[in-house]
Amino acid sequence: MDFHGGLKLPLNHELTIDKPLTLAKPPRKVCVLLSQHSGSPAVASVAKGERVKLFDVIAKAIGAVSCDVHSPVSGVVEAVDEYAHPYYKYSQGIVIAADPPGEESGALSFNEAQRFEIDEIAELAKKCSVIDTVSGNKPLHSKLSGLKPSQVHYFIVSFVQNEPYIHNMETISHNYMDEIISSVSYLGDALSPAFIFLAIPYHMIKLITAIDNKLNKNRAEYKNFKIVRVTDKYPQANELILASSILKTKINPSKILQNHKCLILDASTMFHLYEALKFKKPQIDCHLTVSGYGITKPANVKARIGTYISDIVEQCGGFCGNVNSVIVDGLMSGYSQFTLDVPIIKSNRSITVIPTERLSSSGEEKCMRCKKCVDMCPMGLNPARLNFISRSSAHEKAVEEGIYSCIECGVCSYICPSRINIAHSIILSKKMILEANIRRRKMNEPI
Numbered sequence: 001m002d003f004h005g006g007l008k009l010p011l012n013h014e015l016t017i018d019k020p021l022t023l024a025k026p027p028r029k030v031c032v033l034l035s036q037h038s039g040s041p042a043v044a045s046v047a048k049g050e051r052v053k054l055f056d057v058i059a060k061a062i063g064a065v066s067c068d069v070h071s072p073v074s075g076v077v078e079a080v081d082e083y084a085h086p087y088y089k090y091s092q093g094i095v096i097a098a099d100p101p102g103e104e105s106g107a108l109s110f111n112e113a114q115r116f117e118i119d120e121i122a123e124l125a126k127k128c129s130v131i132d133t134v135s136g137n138k139p140l141h142s143k144l145s146g147l148k149p150s151q152v153h154y155f156i157v158s159f160v161q162n163e164p165y166i167h168n169m170e171t172i173s174h175n176y177m178d179e180i181i182s183s184v185s186y187l188g189d190a191l192s193p194a195f196i197f198l199a200i201p202y203h204m205i206k207l208i209t210a211i212d213n214k215l216n217k218n219r220a221e222y223k224n225f226k227i228v229r230v231t232d233k234y235p236q237a238n239e240l241i242l243a244s245s246i247l248k249t250k251i252n253p254s255k256i257l258q259n260h261k262c263l264i265l266d267a268s269t270m271f272h273l274y275e276a277l278k279f280k281k282p283q284i285d286c287h288l289t290v291s292g293y294g295i296t297k298p299a300n301v302k303a304r305i306g307t308y309i310s311d312i313v314e315q316c317g318g319f320c321g322n323v324n325s326v327i328v329d330g331l332m333s334g335y336s337q338f339t340l341d342v343p344i345i346k347s348n349r350s351i352t353v354i355p356t357e358r359l360s361s362s363g364e365e366k367c368m369r370c371k372k373c374v375d376m377c378p379m380g381l382n383p384a385r386l387n388f389i390s391r392s393s394a395h396e397k398a399v400e401e402g403i404y405s406c407i408e409c410g411v412c413s414y415i416c417p418s419r420i421n422i423a424h425s426i427i428l429s430k431k432m433i434l435e436a437n438i439r440r441r442k443m444n445e446p447i
Contacts, residue, residue: 006233030306031343039065070282072304073098128276153261162234163330183274235409294353310340373412383412390429
């Protein structure tokens with residue numbers, strides 16, 4: 001399974017691929033950001049001085065594309081204020097001084113049910129605030145609510161990850177394979193799709209073998225499951241590109257379900273959905289690949305949301321050599337951090353530490369019109385033209401040129417021989433368009 005454009009990147013998994021999943025040390029203090037997902041951030045429902053228990057709702061969802069935020073620890077609320085965010089620079093958050101280890105309270109009960117209706121699955125996903133990481137970190141219930149079995153013909157579960165240093169999806173899948181397959185079965189029974197495709201990259205040979213062995217042990221139960229091997233090229237993990245590759249057709253971004261009867265989720269989401277269905281456990285953990293040649297002890301870490309990056313770096317032995325770049329969620333599509341006092345959120349999948357000597361310091365040069373960005377763009381856009389339009393502040397023209405079809409994968413910036421940060425220009429232009437639209441709406445609002 002292949003697609004137009006994209007890049008075959010060095011995976012650099014040798015630092016962590018054979019290391020076990022370890023639990024992060026219980027944090028003494030957490031900062032739980034209220035923008036844990038895309039869409040409307042939650043609104044704090046606790047105040048300074050209040051005592052909260054593990055799994056308590058500490059912030060309420062507002063709007064259809066939003067979800068509650070649950071406390072990852074038991075303790076006392078120290079503050080509700082603006083704090084650094086790994087994506088947005090700043091966001092409102094709740095700081096909680098955690099109780100000592102062993103004093104946490106928060107009970108879970110096991111659900112014996114083996115079948116769930118789709119409305120029940122959507123409701124439990126909502127109550128447990130599970131997010132859909134394959135669709136831009138939207139709340140999962142917003143994707144599942146109102147679904148009917150007749151609407152889904154293809155159900156694709158993605159195990160794909162193609163960015164350097166990151167393999168948290170593979171780590172989750174090896175550690176929780178039974179839970180993931182069970183969750184896929186529950187959703188498959190509820191929706192009755194004709195095909196359930198498990199999309200796995202070629203390089204994950206051990207995972208392909210393990211899942212194939214599990215399916216073969218009970219082919220009657222997993223009769224419509226099929227492992228689909230997909231290319232190792234980046235950005236194969238993108239929802240649109242993955243669907244196009246498997247279904248061999250051009251996908252309309254806004255009508256994957258309506259036109260193509262295709263539902264896509266990833267293995268990480270399926271694991272957290274399993275915990276919601278069987279234990280009613282809110283999503284309060286994330287699995288991180290902490291790697292790079294600037295970290296002393298690279299590791300695979302399971303950490304509570306709200307844990308500071310500085311605490312995780314300290315647990316991994318601190319920095320090794322001179323470091324000036326700590327990147328969350330991948331070198332291609334991630335975010336460089338301006339401080340380590342940033343708490344992790346549900347959608348985080350990696351912390352990559354790059355030493356100074358491995359970074360290029362050369363500045364941008366003039367575009368030489370080589371067309372490499374055009375040839376490699378997986379969405380078939382003209383990134384060089386979008387870059388020129390964006391930097392000329394002709395943002396409305398950028399909309400006409402298809403700027404919203406850009407998936408912000410960063411391939412154009414990576415491949416550019418002039419080292420022009422095209423992706424940054426496009427992302428900034430989208431932000432300017434959004435702000436302009438907000439201003440227009442406010443001007444048209446009745447006084």
